[in-house]
Amino acid sequence: MSDTASPLRHMISRRALLGAFGVGALALTGCQVSPLYGDQSPATGGRSATASALSAIAIDAPSDRTTQLVRNELFFGLGSGSTTPQYRLALRASSGAQTLGVGGTGAAFARTVRVTASYQLFVIGAERPIAENTVISTASYDSVDQRFANQRALIDAEARAARDVARVIEAQLAAAFAAGR
Incomplete structure (x- = not known):
């Protein structure tokens, strides 16, 4: 009797497992991916209110x-x-390079670029900012004996740091809009 009970028990537990999987899959069919900040609204074309607010920001012309x-x-x-x-969005940014170390010949072998950006977000027509902050990011690069390679590495590091600063500003603005500012 134990010989026939074991396959039967295995078949029942397999059916129970498949049934549980089917119920779980059916329960998940109602799930959806939604924006992290805000609700989707038909008035904004299916975009979240935060995403719509972020896309309605005009950024002042740069000076450098x-x-x-x-x-x-x-x-x-x-x-x-x-x-x-x-x-x-009123935005001002600056950058500066700094030597991190000096090689045996006296030539710098590691440098870093620091990008600092200050911003103020205004409702158009208002004089008082609704959000403001200063964001700093650094990026390092290697210095070699070639002048062009060093200049190109500096430019690339500055671009990386600027990209990081922009991502932090985006997150801060999204948080400000999600908080209802």
Whole structure:
């Protein structure tokens, strides 16, 4: 009797497992992916309210190369370019390089670039900012005996740091909108 009971018990437990899997799959059919910040709204074309607010930010024209780098990253990251902006972002950025170490010959072999960006977010027509902060990021690069290679490495490191600064600003702005500012 134990010879026939074992396959029968195995078949019942297998059916129970498949049944549980089927019930679980059926329960998950109602799940969906939704935005992290805010609810989707038909009025915003299915985008979250936060995403719509972020895309309604006009970023002031840059005054230097570093501000341009951060602005470009923000422009693409925020989805800016709305024909009727509701917010204005005042942005200023600066960068500086620093030597981290000196090789045996006296030549610098490791350097770092620091990008600092300060921003203020205004509702268009308002004088008081609704969000403001200063964000700092660094990126390192290797220095060699070739002048062009060093200049190119500096430019690339500055672009990496500007990209990091822009991502932090995007997150801070999204948090400000999600908090209802």
